[in-house]
Amino acid sequence: MxxxxxxxxxxxxxxxxxxxxxxxxxxxxxxxxxxxxxxxxxxxxxxxxxxxxxxxxxxxxxxxxxxxxxxxxxxxxxxxxxxxxxxxxxxxxxxxxxxxxxxxxxxxxxxxxxxxxxxxxxxxxxxxxxxxxxxxxxxxxxxxxxxxxxxxxxxxxxxxxxxxxxxxxxxxxxxxxxxxxxxxxxxxxxxxxxxxxxxxxxxxxxxxxxxxxxxxxxxxxxxxxxxxxxxxxxxxxxxxxxxxxxxxxxxxxxxxxxxxxxxxxSRATTFETSVIDVKDIRDRKYVVTDGSRTNLNPLVTRHVYPHHIEYISDASVRNRETSQWICGATCMEYDKLFEITDGAALIPGDKIIYDTAGGYTMCLNPLFINYFPAVYIEHADGTVFTARKPWSNEEYLQKSYVEDKV
Ligand SMILES: Cc1ncc(COP(=O)(O)O)c(C=O)c1O
Incomplete structure (x- = not known):
């Protein structure tokens, strides 16, 4: 692989x-x-x-x-x-x-x-x-x-x-x-x-x-x-x-x-997510992403998420927003990760990459709404190895049984 x-x-x-x-x-x-x-x-x-x-x-x-x-x-x-x-x-x-x-x-x-x-x-x-x-x-x-x-x-x-x-x-x-x-x-x-x-x-x-x-x-x-x-x-x-x-x-x-x-x-591991949508709700901007707080901090105790952003297009020509809230992929209100103040307006396709994401994340990840994300290994020569494919219902349904007439 x-x-x-x-x-x-x-x-x-x-x-x-x-x-x-x-x-x-x-x-x-x-x-x-x-x-x-x-x-x-x-x-x-x-x-x-x-x-x-x-x-x-x-x-x-x-x-x-x-x-x-x-x-x-x-x-x-x-x-x-x-x-x-x-x-x-x-x-x-x-x-x-x-x-x-x-x-x-x-x-x-x-x-x-x-x-x-x-x-x-x-x-x-x-x-x-x-x-x-x-x-x-x-x-x-x-x-x-x-x-x-x-x-x-x-x-x-x-x-x-x-x-x-x-x-x-x-x-x-x-x-x-x-x-x-x-x-x-x-x-x-x-x-x-x-x-x-x-x-x-x-x-x-x-x-x-x-x-x-x-x-x-x-x-x-x-x-x-x-x-x-x-x-x-x-x-x-x-x-x-x-x-x-x-x-x-x-x-x-x-x-x-x-x-x-x-x-x-920590140093070696990032969690990489994409902006899917940007919503205006009253005077707030919510940036919806496909990763979640549950992937990074399932116990919801953290308020700081070291990260960097990779923009899909030149960010220097975009509007500046006073406040943008980065939100996660679950339908839970608490799934908000951090606020960007006075930053370039985010658009779908931008990448939010969480740094130092190796410890107490992958193994604490709940099977909640979505299952385990993929894990890729980047070798020094640039080749990529799939260490884990994303989990699907193939894995979820293992060892689960339903009764015909209950
Ligand atoms: C007994 C023991 N050893 C090692 C560790 C690893 O600690 P850390 O991830 O903070 O290095 C823990 C974490 O709680 C632990 O309980």
Whole structure:
């Protein structure tokens, strides 16, 4: 399905391989320069497009999964079991056991997982298991000026401050064939600042020192900026992280794991839409397009949509409009994306291209009114590969049944 002509029918996502490769190389180099002993994971939930998973697998990435479905998808796409990082509060017991037996990475998060470890330790007395624990710490006590993901702090992992983390580690220590081998430090923040990552790394050191842990790995999770020239990138983050980690850990013994999502694929991905109609309603101009807010931000939490416009004809000779509202393709009133003030009048055929559209878009897209749009890969030589055809009722009707006489 490789061809060298530009896809025309909008809406579609485009992934530029060269830009993706740039960010993959930046991550690899930053980890190599600052620590040397590292594993690159990729957060499957951020964008689980099969083409992308396969691409990252071939670049040596491990699959960071948080459900049985994601685990199964990763295996089907050829990730070996030992290249799985299994995270999250809702784990599947069979998947848990399979990842453990395959020598993959599991970061415990919930109470029942400690029971599973006790059970599996008894069931496989001759195996030696390595597991990690997701740390929940009061990050905002350490960095009060930062913007938390939620006001009350994170809800994942075992709490350091109230002793639950220590109790979980002690429970694992009682098992003769289980090694509390890793700390998982992922913490979502809005500010994605270097300071936050420095504080998280420092916390990993504090915990390891306080509980006398000999660690096989520290997993710093995701949550970095990427693909934006006005923000920090992997080089800044890993310099700070490794500065803190090296105060206690030895790169020869302890692997540094990163599991980025959005930062890896933002630069490379655009969502491309066309103007279909321009409507005058009282004193407002509504520009109707064939893409939707549901393609870009189905949770409807965003108000900023980085974009650029490709005009079908010379825009400099067009009338200027004081206000134009760019609207989406659903029949929902809220499907309005952004306002252009004092801009060239848009006309049908103009293209509105959303930048940094790779993360939490394709995989969060609802099957609402329209189905999944196409995804095209643009190779460095200009050839285009169809990574996903647009979904139609062929896909929608699968596994749906109607009754004849109801
Ligand atoms: C455990 C874990 N790792 C990695 C990620 C990826 O984060 P991001 O897409 O912000 O890099 C997430 C996202 O929430 C996560 O929960």
């Amino acid at each position: 490789r061809k060298s002509m530009k896809p025309i029918q909008t809406p579609f996502f485009r992934i530029r391989e060269q830009s993706l490769q740039y960010d993959v190389s930046l991550l690899r180099q930053s980890l190599a320069d600052n620590w040397g002993n590292y594993i690159m994971g990729y957060s499957v939930k951020t964008n689980s497009l099969p083409w992308l998973l396969n691409y990252l697998k071939n670049q040596g990435f491990y699959a960071e999964v948080v459900s049985r479905m994601e685990y199964d998808l990763a295996l089907r796409l050829g990730f070996p079991g030992r290249h799985i990082i299994y995270n999250g509060p809702i784990k599947d017991k069979k998947t848990f056991e399979a990842v453990l037996l395959a020598g993959g990475y599991i970061n415990l998060d919930s109470n029942y997982e400690l029971e599973w470890m006790e059970e599996l330790s008894r069931l496989y007395p001759n195996r030696h298991f390595r597991v990690g624990l997701r740390v929940n710490c009061d990050l905002f006590a350490l960095c009060p000026e930062e913007i938390p993901a939620t006001r009350e702090g994170g809800r994942f992992g075992y709490c350091y401050e109230n002793g639950i983390l220590k109790a979980a580690i002690d429970r694992l220590l009682r098992l003769p064939n289980v090694w509390a081998a890793g700390l998982h430090m992922h913490s979502s923040t809005q500010s994605r600042s270097i300071k936050i990552f420095g504080a998280l790394a420092k916390m990993a050191v504090t915990i390891a020192r306080e509980y006398n842990l000999s660690l096989d790995y520290v997993d710093m999770g995701g949550g970095y900026f990427g693909g934006r020239d006005d923000m920090p990138d992997y080089r800044d983050y890993f310099q700070e992280i490794c500065k803190e980690l090296s105060l206690y850990f030895d790169p020869q013994k302890t692997v540094l794991i990163a599991e980025p999502g959005v930062s890896l694929i």
